[in-house]
Amino acid sequence: LAQNPVNIKPGRDPKQPIDEDYTRKIREYTTQPFFNSPLTDYLPASAKVPTPKAVLGDVAGAPGKLPYSHEVYRYMRMLEAASPRVKVFSIGKTEEDREMIAVAVSSEANIAKLEENRARLTKLADPRTINLNDDEAEKLIADTVPIYYLTGTIHSPETGSPTALMEMAYRLAVDESAYIKNIRDNAITLITPVVEVDGRDRQVDVYNWHLANPGKNWPNLVYWGKYVAHDNNRDSMALSLALTRNVLNTYLRWKPQVLHDLHESVAYLYDNTVGAEPYNAWLDPILTNEWHFIGWNNVGEMTRMGMPGVFTYGTFDTWSPSYLMFIAASHNGISRLYETFGNGGADTVERTLSPNEYSRTWYKQNPPLPKTVWSQRNNNNYQQTGILVSLAQFASNRQYFLRNFYLKSKNSILKAKVSGPAAYIFPGDDPRPGGQAELLRLLQLQGCEVHRATAPFTITVPGKKKPTRPSEVAASGGNGSDGSNGSDRKRDNVETRTFPAGTYLVRMDQPYSRIADMMLDYQYWSPNDPQRSIYDDTAWTFGELGNVQVVRATDVVALEAAMEKVTGEVKAAGGVSGSGSVFLVNHNADNALVTLRYRFKDAQFDAAEESFEAAGTKFNRGSLVIRGVGQN
Numbered sequence: 001l002a003q004n005p006v007n008i009k010p011g012r013d014p015k016q017p018i019d020e021d022y023t024r025k026i027r028e029y030t031t032q033p034f035f036n037s038p039l040t041d042y043l044p045a046s047a048k049v050p051t052p053k054a055v056l057g058d059v060a061g062a063p064g065k066l067p068y069s070h071e072v073y074r075y076m077r078m079l080e081a082a083s084p085r086v087k088v089f090s091i092g093k094t095e096e097d098r099e100m101i102a103v104a105v106s107s108e109a110n111i112a113k114l115e116e117n118r119a120r121l122t123k124l125a126d127p128r129t130i131n132l133n134d135d136e137a138e139k140l141i142a143d144t145v146p147i148y149y150l151t152g153t154i155h156s157p158e159t160g161s162p163t164a165l166m167e168m169a170y171r172l173a174v175d176e177s178a179y180i181k182n183i184r185d186n187a188i189t190l191i192t193p194v195v196e197v198d199g200r201d202r203q204v205d206v207y208n209w210h211l212a213n214p215g216k217n218w219p220n221l222v223y224w225g226k227y228v229a230h231d232n233n234r235d236s237m238a239l240s241l242a243l244t245r246n247v248l249n250t251y252l253r254w255k256p257q258v259l260h261d262l263h264e265s266v267a268y269l270y271d272n273t274v275g276a277e278p279y280n281a282w283l284d285p286i287l288t289n290e291w292h293f294i295g296w297n298n299v300g301e302m303t304r305m306g307m308p309g310v311f312t313y314g315t316f317d318t319w320s321p322s323y324l325m326f327i328a329a330s331h332n333g334i335s336r337l338y339e340t341f342g343n344g345g346a347d348t349v350e351r352t353l354s355p356n357e358y359s360r361t362w363y364k365q366n367p368p369l370p371k372t373v374w375s376q377r378n379n380n381n382y383q384q385t386g387i388l389v390s391l392a393q394f395a396s397n398r399q400y401f402l403r404n405f406y407l408k409s410k411n412s413i414l415k416a417k418v419s420g421p422a423a424y425i426f427p428g429d430d431p432r433p434g435g436q437a438e439l440l441r442l443l444q445l446q447g448c449e450v451h452r453a454t455a456p457f458t459i460t461v462p463g464k465k466k467p468t469r470p471s472e473v474a475a476s477g478g479n480g481s482d483g484s485n486g487s488d489r490k491r492d493n494v495e496t497r498t499f500p501a502g503t504y505l506v507r508m509d510q511p512y513s514r515i516a517d518m519m520l521d522y523q524y525w526s527p528n529d530p531q532r533s534i535y536d537d538t539a540w541t542f543g544e545l546g547n548v549q550v551v552r553a554t555d556v557v558a559l560e561a562a563m564e565k566v567t568g569e570v571k572a573a574g575g576v577s578g579s580g581s582v583f584l585v586n587h588n589a590d591n592a593l594v595t596l597r598y599r600f601k602d603a604q605f606d607a608a609e610e611s612f613e614a615a616g617t618k619f620n621r622g623s624l625v626i627r628g629v630g631q632n
Contacts, residue, residue: 003293003400006392007181010305013177019045021492025059027531029377031348035268036378037385038304039179040484043167046174049082050075050309052166060167061160061377063348064211066204069098069197072162076103076169076193084108085173085184091192092246095226100246102149102254105172106188110145120144121255124406125332126511132410141402149190150387150395151247154233154324156199156224157344158264159207159514160376164383165193165262171384179392186395190256195243195324196232199224207345212508233261234322236330237519237540239445244324245269251327252447257401258394259328259335262383268309269351269382271298273336275318277530282321282518283329284408289399290334291318294390301389307382309368319525320536322519330515331447332408336390336402340382341374348375366567409511416508416559423558424520425551428453428502433572435546435594440504440570442542443519450566453503457561459553463493497551504570505563520550547589576616576631583629587622596624603628 012018022043030036043051043059052060055068055075079086080103087104094100104111113215120140123129130136152161171180172189183189194200202221210218223229228241229375235244251259273295279288295312302310316337329335343349351374358370394401409606416422432438440450506516523539543550576583588609597605606625609616 004396006301006389006396008179008392010179010388010392011177012042012044013175016176017045019043019051022051022053022059025062025073026377029062029348029375030381031057031373031375031378034035034306034308037302037307037534039386039388040381041124044171044175044177049170049174050078051170052163054078055166056163059098059377060163061375061380062346063375063377064346065163065376066159066207066346067166068204069162069194069200070322072166072193073099073101075166076101076191079103079169079173083173083335085093085111086169087111087114091250092242093197094242098200098201100192100197100243102250103169103191103193104188105169105184105191106145107184110185110188114188117145121147124402124621125255125409127406127410127413128511132413137403137406137410141399141406144402144427145186145188146394146398146402146405147190147254148258148260148391149186149192149251149256149328150194150260150262151192151324152262153193153200154195154261155230156196156203156221156295158262159203159345160264160340160342160379160383161262162193162200163376164380165191165271167380168384168387171388172387177512180388183388183391183395186398187391189391190250190254192247192250195261196224196249196320197228197243199229199232204378210345233324234320234536236324236327237322237446237542239442239514244327245445247324248327248445248447251331251333256328257333257405258390259325259333260387260390261323261325261335261337263337263339264379264552266339267351267357268307268378269302269341269386270310270314270316270339271295271336271386272314272316273298274312275316276535278317278319278525278534280318280321280329281320281524282514282521284332284411284514286404286408286411287329287334294334294393294475295335297390297393299388302382302385303366305385307385308366309364310366310382310386311364313363315535317531317535319531319534319538320540322537322540330518331512332412332514338383340379340386341368342379343374343376344375346375350374388594403592404513410524412511412513413509415513417556420554421517421521422556423508423553424506424516425499425558426504426506427549427551428500428504430549431588432547432549432590434590435548436504437570438592439542439546439548439550439573440566443462443506443516444566444570446515448491448506448516449510449512450570451505451507451563452566453499453501453505453561454564455501455562456498457503457558458496458498459555459558459561460494461497461551461553461555463495499551499561501548504566505558505561507559509559521552548589570585579631581622581627583626584614584617584619585624585626586617587620587624594623600626600629 326333604627
């Protein structure tokens with residue numbers, strides 16, 4: 001079905017009074033009228049619902065005001081207490097035991113039926129529950145309200161998002177204009193205002209020191225979270241951080257259609273939704289259309305409002321799936337990311353751009369100014385305006401986005417037999433069962449189903465392949481343009497292989513097959529591809545990274561093997577055989593072996609310099625000889 005334009009004019013409802021003092025401060029702190037929009041140049045008044053000023057002591061985006069995470073949360077919970085349109089959920093803790101939250105804002109009716117709505121979204125997210133029946137899906141789509149998930153401040157020096165999201169939550173709950181009411185009635189906005197909570201609080205500490213010591217140099221943070229800085233936004237595959245797991249779990253539970261992550265580094269709003277080539281080879285092509293539909297609409301609407309420096313496309317490619325926002329793209333949703341213009345704090349300062357930043361290009365026809373005075377309020381105006389424009393489009397096309405969500409989920413199930421592969425196989429005789437189990441547990445955390453063969457099975461697998469030259473890959477579309485990602489090129493023959501009982505299979509006929517495909521397949525990119533300077537990682541094949549055997553099976557016979565679904569965490573079998581006071585642990589290059597040294601810190605450890613045999617078993621060079629540990 002065709003997409004619907006937003007035919008509602010943005011702007012306040014003249015029948016609803018405004019908060020005069022708050023509105024005056026918005027205009028005072030905005031350094032130029034064209035750095036504001038009809039969506040953010042006023043604040044509606046409410047006799048019951050507090051504005052951000054109740055916690056901040058001033059308006060959102062005011063100079064010198066950076067709230068701690070607990071202050072942001074206190075305000076969100078004040079909104080919840082004052083309005084039936086707001087609900088706050090705790091979604092987990094950080095490494096330093098700080099809370100993370102998600103705030104749902106919608107109409108009273110939608111908030112009252114969140115669980116019923118979530119149940120319908122769960123069926124759309126897994127079309128197997130309705131037997132892949134399109135007619136049943138249409139019935140669900142008609143009754144379901146889509147969810148738009150916003151996350152802020154994963155990068156601690158990018159400080160503006162929490163106050164922008166505080167004020168935006170207020171607007172969505174209070175504003176009675178037709179533009180906002182359309183959003184509230186036809187979408188659920190979910191907000192995690194602070195992602196990197198540990199780093200946020202440290203950043204506010206440093207900024208407050210700066211305010212107390214004017215004229216002195218103030219330091220950058222060495223770490224944001226616990227031993228992590230900028231790379232906390234490169235964790236959506238490895239899930240090594242609590243913040244990533246908390247956002248992923250929220251995504252998997254709520255089944256939102258969009259995950260939109262807010263960043264600050266570029267003048268004035270870079271919507272990198274559209275991205276640049278190379279595109280990730282494992283995504284459903286429907287997502288590419290959605291990116292363009294949303295991104296160019298965002299640029300067009302904000303440009304019509306007279307706001308300079310809004311653009312999409314640019315240098316950021318969509319190849320690597322490691323970013324927080326890509327949780328959505330890899331799980332049949334839509335990933336989005338803004339870069340707005342932050343000052344690294346709440347000071348108002350003069351900013352001078354380089355020529356390449358303010359140059360006019362085909363995708364930046366209304367570029368930012370070479371020099372201007374910039375405030376945190378300007379930044380908040382751009383963030384909120386862009387989000388509200390996107391939410392209006394999302395709400396006006398709710399069935400379009402829900403239908404695509406269902407179709408992408410359905411396609412992920414069908415891909416096992418349509419485009420392949422059929423499954424990824426983890427052989428039951430892998431000599432590194434610990435590493436194998438660790439990788440399979442990671443896939444389980446990603447929402448993937450894991451099965452285990454109950455009997456041996458035989459399938460056809462590709463024979464050995466010849467090395468492929470980069471020029472040949474580029475010439476043949478080896479970045480995945482044919483759906484195969486180049487993985488089956490240069491095969492001269494096929495052979496059969498039998499896998500033992502106990503072999504694990506990650507079937508590709510499941511809703512979240514794409515994240516498994518992304519993580520386990522090989523990546524094919526070369527300097528001869530259209531984008532020569534790739535933005536981030538070029539390759540990340542997890543089997544190779546973990547020294548784990550993984551077989552990419554295109555033979556659909558693999559799906560017919562006798563198997564059962566693993567219901568709990570995958571765990572490697574272990575145990576002790578024999579008796580005596582000396583323990584021998586075979587060295588199999590399993591990374592988990594190093595933890596023994598710390599687990600038994602008082603024991604004596606020796607490592608064999610040569611291979612040897614004992615008790616009828618051959619032990620590899622490097623095997624551990626452990627003394628001083630009891631049988632239990």
